[in-house]
Amino acid sequence: MKSIYSKLLALVFIASSVYSYAWGLTGHRIIAEIAQNHLSGKAKREIRKMLGKERMAYWANWPDFIKSDTTGVWKETSAWHYVNINPQTDFAAFEKNLKAQAGANLYSQINVLASQIKDKKTSEKDRRIALIFLIHMMGDLSQPMHTGRSEDLGGNKINVTYFGEKTNLHSVWDGKLVDSQKYSYTEYAKLLDIKSKDEVKQIQQGTLENWLYDSHQIANKVYAQTPDGSKLSYDYQYKFNDIMERQLLYGGLRLAKFLNDLF
Template sequence: MKKILLNLILLFALLSFNFGYSWGTTGHRVVAEIAENHLSGHAKRQLKKIIGKQKLAYWANWPDLVKSDTTGVWKPTEKWHYVNITPQTNQKVFTDSLIAQAGPNLYTQIKTLSVQIKDPKTPKKDKEIALRFLIHLVGDLAQPLHVGRAEDLGGNKIKLKFFGENTNLHSLWDSKLVDSQKYSYSEYAQVLDVRSKEENRQIQSGTLEDWFFDSHKMANRIYSQTAAGTSYAYDYNYKFQPLLERQLLYGGLRLAKILNEVL
């Protein structure tokens, strides 16, 4: 019995560590649930052929879970979850820097996976894996610090406190800020997904590069308004809840656009 309990504790600790790399279970599922609400009929039928009856939210965290695999098969995919860019305010300079970065990274892999899914010659099993990653990585794109800065590892080196607990800027945005809202993923998706069709179309407009610059601008805003070593609580939530919810909604709507196009 003690051995079983110890194994469960170790498993929980390992999974908790991995969730620190991106939105966390709730955030990724919110993005996936919103995306599912905006899929075309054709996209839904194609998805059913590839991943069956499971909802997108079911697979939303799988690319983080496989980081616990001990075979090393998925080790190269760890770099897919982010791209680091020197702070930029000029979109052309940013885009040039983004395209020039050696891959694989978040930008190159969203493009690569989209091509794989769209290609009719891609085997079904490969399409399924590509879909699992794409669902997750577009969610990562919406988390601004995944388009953050190399010198602090996307905020991981910026230490602070949130409601008295030691954390860092990246982890705060990955999970703690989302979890502090106290919604289930389906509840959060429901309360956020209330824009008009015209507003949704506007959010979905632009190129992938535009979306990366959008997240980068939000990251710059977060950096400028968060001080290392500070203890935050309700004040930080008050300041950033609108931005947090914007990113979750934008991630879901933009994921839907990509899936409708590639499927």
């Protein structure tokens, strides 16, 4: 990973008005904000050293913003945001398929980034960039279509209309379902983050592989109920809003657990 720290802030503000990927601006910030509220004392201190005074939500979308960079420096990171897996019969089959994936992907790179952050030989700048990517990609993990199928690029080739607007299935899950609720990211984080300590602990159980399988199973449900050409509106919100909110909450709580364990 190359250090281009001098471009970091400029790219955030240039690209923020152009692109919205993955969970979209609101979704990624919700996940980061919920995670921030569940960090251990040590994790808070270490993250503050790396990111400064800004909350994690401030940086949560940067790995999407840099997709607008024309230098080619970040081109290799595009594949880090997803892992394509066809429907699997059970967790064992899913895990085997997941670990057999060739090339960089969401699963492999989360592990690489964690190792870079732990490695004392990694420069401060590269540790910072690795942390920013990790915050974002752990959010991607909970977006079902980021564990979708290769033949349709995680739903990007499945054409639908959403309240009469032509779009695709991936975009519906990236931001349209979230933004339809008209909450700010801080409002939504506050509304969702209401689980008891025992419930939080339960949600945070499992491994990275378990969490990816969780999203993969939801992706299969989404595919089954959203064929190409679907006309989506209030009934679709009724079917999937609770699941969308679950994924935002789980994404935030599991990001916190991953960071607490990392530090």
